[in-house]
Amino acid sequence: GVSVLIYDQICATEKRRRSKRGLRAPDRMRVMINSEICEGCGDCSIKSNCLSVEPIETELGRKRRINQSTCNTDLSCVNGFCPSFITIKDGEFTAADKPRPEIDATSLPLPETPSLERAWNVLFTGVGGTGVTTVAAIMAMAAHVDGNAASSLDMTGLAQKGGPVLSHLRFAREPEMISTGRVPPASADCVIACDLVVAAGGDALNLMDGERTAAYANSDVTPTSEFIRDRSKKFESDMLQARVKRQVQDFAAFDAEALAILYFNDAIYTNMIMAGYAWQKGQVPISLRGMYRAIKLNGVKAQDNMSAFDLGRIAAVDPSRLLAASDPRGTVTPRTLDELIEDRAARLQVYQDTDYALQYRQAVAQVRARESELDLGDRLTRAVATYAYKVMAYKDEYEVARLWTDGTFDKQLAETFKGGKIYFHLAPPIMSKKDADGHLRKKTFGPWMKAGFNLLKRFKRLRGTRLDPFGWTEERQRERALRDTYLDTLSRFTRELTPSNHKLAIAIAEVPDAIRGYGHVKEAAMDEAEQVLEELWTGWPQGDLPSTRTTLLAS
Structure with a gap:
């Protein structure tokens, strides 16, 4: 080996x-x-x-x-x-x-920090390349500035950038009180979860104790390597928080990354904000003077890092003083069905013209009328409104x-x-x-x-005429064929939709969701989609969904 x-x-x-x-x-x-x-x-x-x-x-x-x-x-x-x-x-x-x-922490009360009658264990969880080990080292140095003992052990493996990192911090009055660099099982007093995915993993959970551990988490979930393999991977912050919360006696979470971007225009300060939050909660046995001194000794953007630490303190004591931070990865406000249709029609008018937008409205309206007539709700209409737009507004x-x-x-x-x-x-x-x-x-x-x-x-x-110099390519021809076939499918729904095949109709209407990309990437996705549609249509009109749904690659 x-x-x-x-x-x-x-x-x-x-x-x-x-x-x-x-x-x-x-x-x-x-x-x-x-x-x-x-x-x-x-x-x-x-x-x-x-x-x-x-x-x-x-x-x-x-x-x-x-x-x-x-x-x-x-x-x-x-x-x-x-x-x-x-x-x-x-x-x-x-x-x-x-x-x-402005970040002003001068009026904040100083917390009562642990007395160090015994070794105090802090676990930092994060991902490589984001400064987790640096912040952990600064906190260990702060303890030395205070005249106490501290050890910092970074479990990074070959993580480099993006991999899981666990930094074990142990504080004590005397070096002899620290017998090992690693936090023993079920012995973490404080977990600073800069990354929830790592904190909710087995290696970190094993160090927590329901009667001892306090955990404070950054609610923003950093994409993992799974996102590279699965483009639709969902990052469920609530689920990860619940997993950690079950293992500890005290838990709190807030979006530290959004605050870092709002106040510093740089997500790298997320970890220092988290450190300030945990310190203000009284879970880190170092002095404020010692922390500031250690930050200055590190020598990299000392004032910004001290401000980030103070920002975390404010978040712990009085979050109402903070500006509202938006999610850097975007949030979408759900639209009503009418709002959805109007938005997409307006986009199609800009995309092509008024007649094209009207064609969209009419196609959606006929499905909506049929679904309403059968008293089946609006799930099919919503799917049609979403994906009819998608196939009509292909990006040429x-x-x-x-x-x-x-x-x-x-x-x-x-x-x-x-x-x-x-x-x-x-x-x-x-x-x-x-x-x-x-x-x-x-x-x-x-x-x-x-x-x-x-x-x-x-x-x-x-676009789409004989004079279109790009219309002769196979990609454009297939995009137009996909659009026309989809619109024909909607006409078929208005004639043949029944309560028994309603779910199948929704599945058929949503197939374009997996058709993404350009050139050969999109053509491969269309090939996959055609196979899925062929399988789905075998259950029409009786409404039989395939016993094993075909799963699109990378869907």
């Missing part, structure tokens, strides 16, 4: 750390995703295997975004077959120019051009970066070569492409 692993060069995570500390020049290129263009197919995650490509929930479903706080800028995500990526060369983050909300060259120039992304870009040169990464079928697998290769286009988009979007009326 392998005895020694030798790292021949620094990893991307270490490069990012050195850049943040000013030990090397920062990378000149950054990446952003236009979520309006993104289809949520996950090809970028597969190509990069990177957890900085995160999900963001939108009105039109789950998309992708780049977490700029953790991005290692290796640019491999750009290889995903999708036109939603841009790279910015020599752009500067605008965060430093934004006014920060004209739509991608419109979405690059409608101003929405420009605003987001200006809020994130200033200056720099923008590059687009596209694979136009007319001019792109194919790789060994027969897939189009992406090419890089400079800022001038924006003018090309402005021109191209004006020709959307050519």
Whole structure:
């Protein structure tokens, strides 16, 4: 077996750390995703295997975004077959120019900290590359500043970035009171759960005790490697919180990452906020003076880290003083059925024209009338309203051009970066070569492409006509066929829908949910969808659902 692993060069995570500390020049290129263009197919995650490509929930479903706080800028995500990526060369983050909300903790009461009559055990849980071990080391140093003993043991394995990390912190008056670096089973006095997935795992739960442990959690759930394999993976914070809560005597959770982004424009401060919260709760045996001194000794953005610690203290004592923070991964307010239909019709009018939007309204209305006539609720109509829009608003060259120039992304870009040169990464079928697998290769286009988009979007009326220069491609032909077949299916529903086949109709109507992406990625998804539809239609009109539902790959 392998005895020694030798790292021949620094990893991307270490490069990012050195850049943040000013030990090397920062990378000149950054990446952003236009979520309006993104289809949520996950090809970028597969190509990069990177957890900085995160999900963001939108009105039109789950998309992708780049977490700029953790991005290692290796640019491999750009290889995903999708036109939603841009790279910015020599752009500067605008965060430093934004006014920060005030953080004033001078009036907060000082908590009564543990007396250290015995060793006091604190467990930090997080993921690699987010600064968990650094904060743990600072807390251990704070104990030494106070004249006490402390040990810090980081269980990282080969985690590097994105893997589970457990930092065992043990505090005592004398070194002899600390017999081992690891927190013994069922002996954790405090768990600082910067990452709930790790905290709810067996290794961490085994260290908790229902009559001893207090646990404080960051309610935001960082995407795990499962998200790379399963693009629809749900991250159930409530379920994870419940799992931890059952193992402890005291539990509290709040969205520390959202506060870090709101107050500091950087998620890296999440862990220090969590440390401040636990300290203010009286669960960490160090002094405030010692903590501040240790932060200064660390030498990296000392004032910001002290402010983050104080922000956590405020969250523990008086959260009403904090500004309301929005979820950085997006939240979607449920719409009524009428609101959903109106929203999608308005989008289709912009996509094509009034007649196209009217065609959508009529298609949905006929299904709604039939479902209402049979007194079957509105689940089918809601599915039809959602996915009829999706198949009608397929993202061809004209739509991608419109979405690059409608101003929405420009605003987001200006809020994130200033200056720099923008590059687009596209694979136009007319001019792109194919790789060994027969897939189009992406090419890089400079800022001038924006003018090309402005021109191209004006020709959307050519869409689907004989004069459409892009309409001859197999992808566009299949997209139009999918749309027409779907609309024909809705007409069939109005004639043949019954209470017995209602659930089957919903399943058929929702099949387009799995059709995502561009080019060969989308074509593969359409192939899968056709197989699913073929299986589902075998149960029509009697309403027999397949005994074993076909599961789409990566659905």
